[in-house]
Amino acid sequence: MxxxxxxxxxxxxxxxxxxxxxxSDAWRRLRKNRVAVASGVLIVLMIIACVVVPAFSGYDYxxxxxxLGPTPPSKAHWMGTDFHGRDLMARVFFGGRVSxxxxxxxxxxxxxxxxxxxxxAGYFGGRIDAIMMRIVDVLYTFPFLIFVILLQVFxxxxxxxxxxxxxxxxxxxxxxxxxxxxxxxxxxxxVFAALGCISWLTMARIVRGQVIALRAQPFVEAARSVGVxxxxxxxxxxxxxxxxxxxxYATLTVxxxxxxxxxxxxxxxxxxxxxxxxGQLTALGAEAMAVYPWILLFPxxxxxxxxxxxxxxxxxxxxxxxxxxxxxx
Amino acid sequence: MTSYIVKRLLGLIPTxxxxxxVVFFLVRLAPGGPFDSERAVPPEALAALxxxxxxxxxxxxxxxxxxxxxFLRGDFGPCFKYPGRTVNEVIAESLPVSMQLGxxxxxxALLIGIPAGMIGAMRQNTVADHAAMSVAMVGISIPRFxxxxxxxxxxxxxxxxxxxxxxxxxxxxxLPVFCGALPTAAYVARLTRAGMLDVIRSDxxxxxxxxxxxxxxxxxxxxxxxxxxxxxxxxxxxxxGLLVGSLVIERIFDIPGMGRYFVEAAxxxxxxxxxxxxxxxxxxxxxxxxxxxxxxxxxxxxxxxE
Numbered sequence: 001m002x003x004x005x006x007x008x009x010x011x012x013x014x015x016x017x018x019x020x021x022x023x024s025d026a027w028r029r030l031r032k033n034r035v036a037v038a039s040g041v042l043i044v045l046m047i048i049a050c051v052v053v054p055a056f057s058g059y060d061y062x063x064x065x066x067x068l069g070p071t072p073p074s075k076a077h078w079m080g081t082d083f084h085g086r087d088l089m090a091r092v093f094f095g096g097r098v099s100x101x102x103x104x105x106x107x108x109x110x111x112x113x114x115x116x117x118x119x120x121a122g123y124f125g126g127r128i129d130a131i132m133m134r135i136v137d138v139l140y141t142f143p144f145l146i147f148v149i150l151l152q153v154f155x156x157x158x159x160x161x162x163x164x165x166x167x168x169x170x171x172x173x174x175x176x177x178x179x180x181x182x183x184x185x186x187x188x189x190x191v192f193a194a195l196g197c198i199s200w201l202t203m204a205r206i207v208r209g210q211v212i213a214l215r216a217q218p219f220v221e222a223a224r225s226v227g228v229x230x231x232x233x234x235x236x237x238x239x240x241x242x243x244x245x246x247x248x249y250a251t252l253t254v255x256x257x258x259x260x261x262x263x264x265x266x267x268x269x270x271x272x273x274x275x276x277x278x279g280q281l282t283a284l285g286a287e288a289m290a291v292y293p294w295i296l297l298f299p300x301x302x303x304x305x306x307x308x309x310x311x312x313x314x315x316x317x318x319x320x321x322x323x324x325x326x327x328x329x
Numbered sequence: 330m331t332s333y334i335v336k337r338l339l340g341l342i343p344t345x346x347x348x349x350x351v352v353f354f355l356v357r358l359a360p361g362g363p364f365d366s367e368r369a370v371p372p373e374a375l376a377a378l379x380x381x382x383x384x385x386x387x388x389x390x391x392x393x394x395x396x397x398x399x400f401l402r403g404d405f406g407p408c409f410k411y412p413g414r415t416v417n418e419v420i421a422e423s424l425p426v427s428m429q430l431g432x433x434x435x436x437x438a439l440l441i442g443i444p445a446g447m448i449g450a451m452r453q454n455t456v457a458d459h460a461a462m463s464v465a466m467v468g469i470s471i472p473r474f475x476x477x478x479x480x481x482x483x484x485x486x487x488x489x490x491x492x493x494x495x496x497x498x499x500x501x502x503x504l505p506v507f508c509g510a511l512p513t514a515a516y517v518a519r520l521t522r523a524g525m526l527d528v529i530r531s532d533x534x535x536x537x538x539x540x541x542x543x544x545x546x547x548x549x550x551x552x553x554x555x556x557x558x559x560x561x562x563x564x565x566x567x568x569x570g571l572l573v574g575s576l577v578i579e580r581i582f583d584i585p586g587m588g589r590y591f592v593e594a595a596x597x598x599x600x601x602x603x604x605x606x607x608x609x610x611x612x613x614x615x616x617x618x619x620x621x622x623x624x625x626x627x628x629x630x631x632x633x634x635e
Contacts, residue, residue, distance in 0.1 A: 138344060140565070140618075145573045146591070146610055150352065150603065153595040154359030161360075259472055266474045266577060267592055279472070286478040286581075300475045307470035 026244070029320040036316020039309035046306055050096035059087035061094035062274040070292045080294045082284070092298050095276035099303070102191055102261045102277070103254040103310075109196025110257075111250055114203025119234045119242075121204070122211030133208065136201050144198040145260070152269045156190045158183060184275045191270050195257050206249050210242035244321035251314035255307040262303060278303040333626070337619045341612075348611045349399070349604070353392055356600050363409040363598040382409060395604075405605040410597045416605040419590060424609060426496055427586035430578065431571050433506045438513035438567070443560065445514070446521025450556070451548070453526065461518060468515025473574050477508045477581045494583040505582040509574050513567050520563055525556035554628060561625050565618040572610060 030036055054061060059077075065085030073080040079088035121132035155162050166186045167177040174182070214220065215238065223237050239246075262279025264270035266286075271277035278299050285296025364370060364378050379385040383394060398404045405416035445465065449458045484490050485504065492501050528534065529552055537551050538544075576588040587606055594602035 146607060149592065150355060150595055150607070153592075154356055154598075157360060159360070255470065262472050263474070263573070263577065266472070267580075269592075282472070282475055286474060289478050289482060296475075296478065304471055304475070308466060311466055311470055 026317075026320040030316055033316040033319065035312050036320075039312040039316070042305065042309045043313065046096065046302070046309075047100060050093050050100060053093035054090050054097070057087065057090050057093075059090040061086065061090045061276060063087070063090075070288075070295065072292075072294055079298045080292075082295055083288070083292075088295065088298055091276045091281060092278075092302055095271075095278050095281050095299060096302060096306075098188060098271055098275060098277040099258050099261065099279070099306075102188070102195065103258040105192045106195040106199060106257040106261075107250050107253045109193070110200040110203055110253055111246065113197070114200035115207045115239055115246060116235075117200065118204035118207030118209075119211050119239050122208035123215055123230070123234045123238060125212070125215075129208070133205075136204055140201055145263075148194045148198060148264070149267070149269060151194060152187075152190060152264070156187055162186075162190065184272045187270070187272050188275065188277075191261055191264060195260055199253055199257060199260075203246070203249055203253070206245050207239070207242055210245055211238050214238055214241055248314060248318045248321055251310060251317055255310040255314075258303070258310075259307060278306075330626075334619075334623055337622060338616075341615050341619065344615060345608070345611060349396070349608060350392075352604055352607050353395060354388075356598070356603055357388060357391070359598075363600060382407065405608075406601040408602050409599045410594075410602075416601045419602060420587065420605050420609060423585055423587040423590060426584060427572075427575055427579070427588060430496075430502075430505060430509060430575055430584065430586060431568065433502065434509035434513065434571050434575075435564075435568060437506055437510040438517055438571075439560075441510070442514040442517025443521050443557070445518040446560075447525060447548075449518065449522035450525035450529065458522075462522065465515040465518040468511045469519075471512075473508055473512060474577045474581065476511060477504070477578065480504055480508060481581070496582075496584045496586075505578050505584060508581075509571060509578045512574070513571055516563060516567060516570075517560055520559040521557065524559040525552060528552045528556040531555075558625065558629055561621060561628060565614070565621045568617050569614050572614065 063086060065081070068081055068085035070083050070085070071077065071081045077087050077089065079092060082088055082091065117132060117136070121129045154160075157163065163183070163186055166189065167182070170177040170182060211234070220233060220237060223233050228237070258278070261270050261277060262282060265277055265279035266283040268283075271280045273280075281299035282296060282303060285292075285299060289296040362384070363382075364375055370378075376385070383391060386394070395406070398406060403417075405420070408414050408416055408419060411419070445461045449461045452458050481504065485492065491504050495501055496505075534547060534552055537547050542551070572588075575586060576591060578584070579586040579588040580592075587609065590602060591606045591610075593599075594606060
């Protein structure tokens with residue numbers, strides 16, 4: 001005799017009520033993309049390693065040992081040592097901190113400038129939009145990197161205007177802002193700012209497009225009808241709703257900025273000794289790769305893996321969040 | 330159409346004027362001068378040098394003289410660090426080399442990138458697609474200055490197939506052009522794939538297929554025109570990337586192009602040379618962008634040029 005079931009089948013009512021929001025849909029789609037998930041995991045691991053390794057490896061990134069000189073990877077130095085006998089692993093992961101900070105800070109800056117610019121242009125429309133986007137068009141044709149190089153050479157020098165400004169800002173926080181050890185830090189800050197200032201143009205265009213599509217929606221009218229101000233509508237209502245494409249583009253900006261920093265360092269303009277960044281380490285390694293290949297290999301590998309993962313993650317996010325693809329599935 | 334082109338080209342003049350002005354004052358207001366050096370120069374000699382190169386004049390007079398020389402006679406003035414040579418001579422010597430490198434790399438990038446992207450779009454989600462797009466991702470993620478030494482070491486110094494420096498025969502050009510082109514080719518491939526996928530799903534392609542147009546003609550005559558639009562609009566930033574990349578390529582392969590002079594001139598405080606190179610770069614890029622805009626309007630009937 002068949003057993004009579006008295007219990008109702010288990011239904012996750014809560015889940016049904018929540019429905020499929022944009023974010024839960026996107027998350028589900030992203031999880032199915034194995035390459036993107038693996039990339040995300042790799043990036044997290046890389047960031048953890050950059051935070052942890054320099055602190056616990058027992059070697060200082062700047063500690064030279066001229067008697068030792070360059071040695072291949074060994075038990076004592078897993079990635080070998082560089083020309084000055086410095087432990088390469090400590091330098092590579094310290095360089096990772098610098099490279100990631102440049103990528104993240106410059107992207108945040110480009111986000112702040114680009115999202116406000118595009119948001120305001122798209123929301124107000126008309127003349128304001130025409131003027132603001134015309135400025136973006138003109139700036140697009142500017143060879144910016146050339147200006148960054150000029151600015152860095154001419155204005156980021158020791159005791160220049162910008163360096164003095166930096167010392168004034170730093171003054172209250174450290175014992176002696178005139179200490180030469182802060183100079184390389186100043187140069188890195190310059191790179192943060194310069195790269196942030198030149199990479200917001202595409203962000204502005206993307207945000208503007210999103211805002212124009214959103215501003216005719218009823219929720220904007222509702223907000224306006226209860227007396228929400230223009231700026232509050234742009235920043236509290238429109239931008240949060242355009243977050244999908246913003247996140248995708250920001251993820252793709254990070255590797256671009258890291259690559260640009262590496263490029264500047266290669267020309268001898270970005271990160272300076274004794275600090276390190278992946279670009280600077282790679283540039284040094286490239287000079288001597290026929291004799292000491294490991295000095296190029298490790299930083300280049302780290303840089304390539306990170307850029308690779310960030311690009312794949314960005315692509316995966318785009319596929320997951322792009323509403324046009326949403327329609328077809 | 331003609332009036333649009335004329336207007337667009339005239340529009341470049343104020344921008345270039347702005348570039349000239351900004352760079353002129355930027356380099357002169359910065360600390361340090363062209364004749365500062367480690368060795369102490371006698372003050373009389375310094376004064377004589379400054380007078381010779383008209384650097385002791387008031388700033389505004391220098392600016393006026395510079396503009397007059399530039400616009401009336403097309404003369405950038407003498408180089409500070411290469412005695413006896415003018416900026417015009419340096420540019421006349423190095424620009425053709427850089428242009429050759431840049432154009433070859435651009436053509437090469439399009440020749441690799443477009444077919445790769447088309448294959449990706451035609452055979453979406455097959456092994457060929459994944460392979461092409463993975464290679465493209467490598468191209469985007471590996472900096473030129475890592476790729477170049479690896480190729481030099483393997484093909485040049487390891488297998489002795491290709492020369493690794495200078496700019497003489499076509500064999501000298503292979504490695505630098507390839508290294509310069511690969512990242513650009515990778516972007517072109519990705520844009521082509523995305524653009525083609527977009528177009529292939531549109532109604533007019535369905536109509537063409539329904540009317541029995543052969544697959545070959547659907548792709549070549551109908552889809553390509555719209556599908557390659559993203560590539561056309563990428564040409565401006567793409568060429569800009571190639572130019573900037575040439576700073577690295579010219580240095581690694583020891584090519585006597587303009588990129589090599591640029592960083593050096595800035596570090597040397599060679600005001601006139603910095604000015605000349607920046608202005609040539611700027612003019613090139615902005616003219617190319619104008620050409621791309623015109624081409625875009627011609628290719629895409631939905632865009633109206635006014």
